[in-house]
Amino acid sequence: ILDSRLRFSTLSTMTNGNGNVDNSTDIDSEGLQSHYDVILYGTGLIQSILASALARAGKSVLHCDDASYYGQTDAVLTLPYVLRNEDDELWQKKSENDDGETKYDDDDGLRIEKYHTRPTLHSTHNLTEVVMTPGTEVTTPYGSGTILSNTTASSSSLKISLSNWKLADGTSPTLHIGGIPECDKTQRDEYLLTKCQIQPTLIAQTKQLLQHQSRSFALDVTPALIFGAGAAVQGFLQSGVSDYCEFQTVPAILYLSSKGLLDVPCSKGTVFTTKLLGPLEKRQLMKLLQLVMDYGTALETEKGEQEEAIGTEEEVVQSINERQLNQGRSLSRPQNKKVVDEMASLKELVQNNTITFAEWCQSRKLSQHLSDLVQHALALTTSSDMSLKEGLTRLAHHVQGLGQFGTTAFLCPLYGSGEFAQAFCRSAAVHGATYLLRRSIQRIQLATPIEENKEEKKKVTGFVLEKSRDDPESTMKTISCTHAILSCGALSSKMKTPKRWLLRRISILSHALLIKADHQRHVIIIPPSQSHPFAIHGLVLDSSVRVAPPNCTVLHLTTTTSTKGDETTLTRAVEELLSQETTNAKELYHVCFSYPLFDDEQDNSDGVENLHIIPSVGQTLCADDSFVLARQLFEKICPGIEFLERSEQMEETIAQNRFVSEGEDEEREVLDQAAATFLDEKKELENETTQEGKEQEANS
Numbered sequence: 001i002l003d004s005r006l007r008f009s010t011l012s013t014m015t016n017g018n019g020n021v022d023n024s025t026d027i028d029s030e031g032l033q034s035h036y037d038v039i040l041y042g043t044g045l046i047q048s049i050l051a052s053a054l055a056r057a058g059k060s061v062l063h064c065d066d067a068s069y070y071g072q073t074d075a076v077l078t079l080p081y082v083l084r085n086e087d088d089e090l091w092q093k094k095s096e097n098d099d100g101e102t103k104y105d106d107d108d109g110l111r112i113e114k115y116h117t118r119p120t121l122h123s124t125h126n127l128t129e130v131v132m133t134p135g136t137e138v139t140t141p142y143g144s145g146t147i148l149s150n151t152t153a154s155s156s157s158l159k160i161s162l163s164n165w166k167l168a169d170g171t172s173p174t175l176h177i178g179g180i181p182e183c184d185k186t187q188r189d190e191y192l193l194t195k196c197q198i199q200p201t202l203i204a205q206t207k208q209l210l211q212h213q214s215r216s217f218a219l220d221v222t223p224a225l226i227f228g229a230g231a232a233v234q235g236f237l238q239s240g241v242s243d244y245c246e247f248q249t250v251p252a253i254l255y256l257s258s259k260g261l262l263d264v265p266c267s268k269g270t271v272f273t274t275k276l277l278g279p280l281e282k283r284q285l286m287k288l289l290q291l292v293m294d295y296g297t298a299l300e301t302e303k304g305e306q307e308e309a310i311g312t313e314e315e316v317v318q319s320i321n322e323r324q325l326n327q328g329r330s331l332s333r334p335q336n337k338k339v340v341d342e343m344a345s346l347k348e349l350v351q352n353n354t355i356t357f358a359e360w361c362q363s364r365k366l367s368q369h370l371s372d373l374v375q376h377a378l379a380l381t382t383s384s385d386m387s388l389k390e391g392l393t394r395l396a397h398h399v400q401g402l403g404q405f406g407t408t409a410f411l412c413p414l415y416g417s418g419e420f421a422q423a424f425c426r427s428a429a430v431h432g433a434t435y436l437l438r439r440s441i442q443r444i445q446l447a448t449p450i451e452e453n454k455e456e457k458k459k460v461t462g463f464v465l466e467k468s469r470d471d472p473e474s475t476m477k478t479i480s481c482t483h484a485i486l487s488c489g490a491l492s493s494k495m496k497t498p499k500r501w502l503l504r505r506i507s508i509l510s511h512a513l514l515i516k517a518d519h520q521r522h523v524i525i526i527p528p529s530q531s532h533p534f535a536i537h538g539l540v541l542d543s544s545v546r547v548a549p550p551n552c553t554v555l556h557l558t559t560t561t562s563t564k565g566d567e568t569t570l571t572r573a574v575e576e577l578l579s580q581e582t583t584n585a586k587e588l589y590h591v592c593f594s595y596p597l598f599d600d601e602q603d604n605s606d607g608v609e610n611l612h613i614i615p616s617v618g619q620t621l622c623a624d625d626s627f628v629l630a631r632q633l634f635e636k637i638c639p640g641i642e643f644l645e646r647s648e649q650m651e652e653t654i655a656q657n658r659f660v661s662e663g664e665d666e667e668r669e670v671l672d673q674a675a676a677t678f679l680d681e682k683k684e685l686e687n688e689t690t691q692e693g694k695e696q697e698a699n700s
Contacts, residue, residue, distance in 0.1 A: 030468075032434065032479060036062040038637065039463050039481040041441050041490060042117060044072040045224075045623060046614050048424035049630035049644075050485060052239060055431035056645050057638045062479065063425065063433055064465070066440040070425050072117040072487070073595055074626075075221050076418025079214040079508075082591055083124075091593070092118040109443040109464070110608075116489035119221065119504070119593040122567050126210060126589040130200035132189070137201040140175060144201060148174065156180045160198070205510055206588040209552065216549040219506050223539050223556045224417040224623040225250065225523070228404030230397050231627035233411075239644035244423035246414040248545050249406030253523045254514075255377050257369075261514075261580055264377045264525070266408050281370045288364065288374065289399060294343055296396030350389045357391025358384040376535045377525045382560055382619045383534050397624065410622070412521050414546045420623060431647070440466045442476065444484060446608065457609040460484040483637055485612045488598040498596035500560050502619055505570040505592045507555040509578075509585040512542070516582065519544040520553045523621065524577070532569045534560040537621050538577070553585060560597070560619045567592045612636065 026034045037059040040047045048070070051063045069075055081090065130136065136147045143164030149157065160175040167173055177196055180188065192198040226232035226247075236242040253264040255276060265271040271282055271289075349355065355363070357379065361371040375381045379395040401409030413419055429435055442464045449456035462480035512520055524538030539556040541547045548554045555577070557570045570592065578585060597616045612633055617625050631643045 028477070030474075032062070032436070032477075033060065035480045036060045036434075037481065038062070038483045038485065039064065039479065040485040041065070041112070041463075042072050042487045042614075043067075043070045043421060043425060043437075044117070044487055044614070045074040045421045045424070045626045046617075046630045046633075047485060047487065048074075048421040048428065049235065049627060050633055051428035051433050052241070052424045052431065053630065053634045053644045054637065055428045055433040056239075056647060057634075057641045059638070061428060061433035062436065062481070063428065064436045064439055064441060064463075066438065068438045070437075071221070071418045071421040073119065073222050074224070074418060074421045076218050076416030076422075077221065079210070079217040079219060079589075082219055082506075083210070083214070090118065092120040092595075109445045110491055111443050112441045112486075113490055117487060117595070119595040120565070122565050122592045122594065124589075124591040127202055127206045127587065129189075130202050132200060138198055139201055139204045141197045142175060145172075145175060156182065158192070158198075202510060202586055202588065209508065209549070209588060213549045217508065217552075217554065218416040218418070218547040219554065220416045220418050220547075220556065222417075222502070222504070222558070223541075224420070224626075225410040225412055225539075225621055226623050227397055227401035228406075228409050228411055229401045230622075230624045231631070232622065232624045235627045235644055238646070239424075239427060240646055241423045241427050244426060245419055247405075247411040248414065248519075248521055250408045250410035250412050250521050250523060251406060251517070251519070253377060253408055253410075253525065255373060256524065256526045256576070261524070261577075261582055264373065266402055270407075276373065277370060281367060284364070284366055284370060285374070288366075291342060291346065292392060292395045293399050294339065295346060295392055296400050298343060298347075299393070299396065346392075350392065353387060353389065355388055356384065357381060357386045357388050360388050360391070372527045376527045380525075380537075380621055381535070382537075383528065408523070410523065412541070412545055416547055417623065436465075438469050442466045444611070445478065457607050459609050460611050483610045483612065485614065485633070487614045488616050489596065490613075498598055500562055500597045501564050501594040502597055503559050503561045503567065503570060503592070503594045505557045505567065505574065505590060507557070507574055507587050508548070508589040509553040509555055510588055511551060511553070511583075511585045513540050513553050513555060513577065513583045513585045515584060521545060526573055526576075532559070532561075534619070536570070536573050537619065538573075539621075552588075558619060561594070564594060564596075 028034070038054050039062045040051055041064050043063060043065040047063070051061050055061045065072070069077070077090070084090070132138065132147055134147055134149065138145055138147060138160060140160060140162070142162055145160040145162045145164075147158070148161050149155070149159040156178060158177040158180060160177070161172045162175055163172055165173050177192075177198070180191060183191070189199075226236075236245065253266065254261045255264050257276065259275065262276050263270065263274065265274040265276070265285070268286070271277075271285055274282070277285065349360065358371070358375060358381075361374055366374065374395070375384070375386075375391070378398055379386075379391050380398065381391055381394065398409050405411055425433075425435065444460055445462045445464060447459045447461045449458065460481065460483070462478050463484065464476060464478050466476055468474040514520060514522060520540045520542035521544060522540045524536075524540060526536035526538065528535050536557055536559040538558075541554045541556070542552065543550050555574070557573055559569060561569065574587060574590070577583070578587065597618055614633065615629065617629070634641075634643050
C-alpha cells in the first residue's frame with residue numbers, strides 16, 4: 001500500500017488533471033506550485049471526493065491536512081494508534097484560538113482554527129479485573145480450566161477442573177492448589193498470577209490482543225456503510241474508485257425491543273414472518289412501503305426529466321427504467337387512481353412542509369411501536385424533529401437499495417470505511433492532485449473590495465502554510481488559489497458554540513455478539529427513550545470484513561447528544577446488548593470520544609465569494625450524504641462539468657504505469673524462470689514415467 005501511494009504521489013507531481021505534464025507554474029523545492037485552482041484543507045470523505053472530482057475536471061488541486069493520516073473524522077486507525085491517548089495527532093487539545101473572537105490580521109486574513117476536527121477523548125479502558133468465582137474460566141500452566149471451589153480471601157486452597165485433560169472414566173482431572181496466604185483479593189490474584197501462573201481467561205485474552213494482535217484491528221473513527229443503490233454506489237462505479245475498495249453484504253438489521261434483538265423486516269417475505277409486528281401492523285407497513293417506493297420512483301423520474309437537457313433522451317429513459325426494474329419488485333403495484341391521488345396528496349404535504357416525518361407516521365394511524373420502527377430502523381432518523389421531505393427521502397433511499405445485494409440494502413467495506421477517503425485521495429493523486437500531510441495552514445489571505453464598490457465581496461487570494469514539522473529549517477510560505485474549501489469549525493470565529501455532539505464508543509468484544517449468526521456484520525438500532533431523545537446506531541463487525549482478528553468482534557455505537565462528554569447512554573447500551581440471551585461476549589476494551597456537530601450552520605463563508613465551507617453530515621449510517629454534498633459543492637466550482645468523470649487519456653496513463661518497480665520486475669522474472677523450469681522438469685518426469693509404463697507393458 002505504501003509503495004502504491006508513493007507511485008501515485010510521484011505521478012501527481014508530473015501530471016495535470018488530463019494526464020499531461022504540467023509546467024505552467026513555478027514549482028519550489030518542496031514540489032509545490034505557487035498557484036492552485038483549488039486548495040482543500042482536511043482530508044475528510046467529502047473533501048477527498050471533491051479533490052478527485054476537481055482533479056478529473058482539469059483543476060490544479062492542493063490537498064492539505066495537519067495530521068499524518070488521511071480521513072480526519074472519517075479515518076480508520078489501528079488499535080496501537082488509538083492506545084496512544086495523549087497523541088496530539090488524534091485527540092483534541094486546547095486551541096491557541098479559543099477566545100471565540102474573530103481573528104483578523106493586518107491584511108484582513110482569516111485565522112485557521114487548529115485541531116478543529118480532532119475528537120475529544122472521554123474514556124478508555126481495558127479489562128484488568130475479573131472476579132474469580134466457581135465457574136470462572138482460567139488459564140493454568142497445564143491448560144485451560146474452570147474454578148470449582150470458592151476463592152474467598154480466607155480460603156487457602158483452590159480447585160480447578162482442567163478441561164484440556166480427560167481421565168479414563170471420561171472426567172477431567174482436578175488441579176489442587178494449596179498454601180495460598182490469607183490476604184485481600186488484589187494480593188491473592190497477584191499471588192495466583194506470579195507464583196502459580198493462574199489468571200482468568202478473559203484477562204489473558206485481553207493481554208494477548210493488546211500486546212500481540214493489536215495491529216489486526218481496523219477501527220473507524222466514524223463507521224459508514226453504503227446503500228446498494230444510491231449516490232455512493234454511483235460515485236464509486238462512475239469514478240472507477242470501486243477498484244480500490246471491496247465490500248461484503250450486511251445480512252440483517254436488528255432492532256432492540258422489549259422482546260430482545262429482533263430482525264427488522266426488509267422484504268415482503270420478512271414483513272409477514274417477523275415477530276416484531278402484529279397482523280394489522282404488517283398490513284400497514286406493506287402499504288406504507290409501497291407508497292414510499294412510488295414516491296421514490298417519482299423523485300427519480302423528475303430527476304431524469306431535469307437531466308434530459310444534459311443527456312440524450314435514450315440515456316435518461318434507460319436510467320429511469322433500470323432504477324425502476326432494480327428496486328424491490330415485490331413491493332411494486334399498479335398505478336390506479338387511488339394510488340395517484342394518494343401520491344398527489346403526499347407531494348402537497350411535502351411542499352407545504354407543515355408536519356414532520358414523525359407526525360406523518362402518526363397521521364397514518366400507525367401504532368407507536370410501528371412508527372418508531374419505520375422512523376429509526378427504516379428511515380434511519382435520529383430524532384422526532386426531522387422534516388417530512390427528508391424522512392421520506394431517507395426511507396425511499398433505503399427501499400430502493402433493497403434487493404440489490406443480499407437481504408438488506410447495505411454494503412459493508414472491508415478494512416473499515418476509512419478506506420473510502422483514502423481511495424478518493426489516491427484517485428485524486430493519480431489525476432494530478434498534490435498532497436501535503438503534517439502541514440498546518442495558519443491563515444487565509446483575503447482581498448478586500450474598495451469602498452466605492454460595496455456590492456463586491458471579499459475574495460480568497462491564498463493560504464499561508466506554517467513551517468513543516470518534519471523540517472526544522474523550513475519557513476512559512478504563501479500559495480495563491482482561486483477557490484478555498486474548508487470543513488466546519490476551521491474558522492472558529494464563524495462558528496457558534498455547537499449545540500450537539502456526535503458521541504462514539506468503540507468496544508472490542510470476546511467471541512461473537514450474535515451467537516447464531518455465521519458472521520458478525522449487522523446493523524443494530526436502539527430507539528430513543530425518555531432518558532435519551534436520540535436513536536443509537538450500532539454496527540457489529542468481525543474478521544469477515546478484516547477489521548478484527550478471529551474470535552473477536554468490534555462493536556461501534558454512535559448517537560447524538562446535547563451534553564458534551566456524557567457517555568452514560570452508550571455505557572448502558574453496551575450493558576444491555578451484552579445481557580441479551582443471544583450473546584456470550586464480554587467487553588475487553590473500549591474507547592469513548594465525541595466531536596462537535598455544526599449542523600445548524602448553513603453558510604459560514606461570511607460573504608467571501610470563493611470560500612466554500614463543508615457542513616457537518618451529522619449522525620448517519622451511510623456515506624451517501626457525503627457524495628451528495630460533494631456533488632453540490634463541485635457544481636458550484638465547476639458548473640456544467642460532469643461529476644467524477646473518467647478521463648480516457650488518464651485511464652491509458654494509469655494502465656501504462658501499472659508496472660511494478662525494476663527490482664520487483666527482476667524478482668518476478670526469476671520466479672517465472674523457476675516456475676518454467678519446474679514445469680519443464682515435471683513434464684519430462686511424466687514423459688519418462690509414461691515411457692517406462694509402455695516398456696513394462698511391452699515386456700509383459
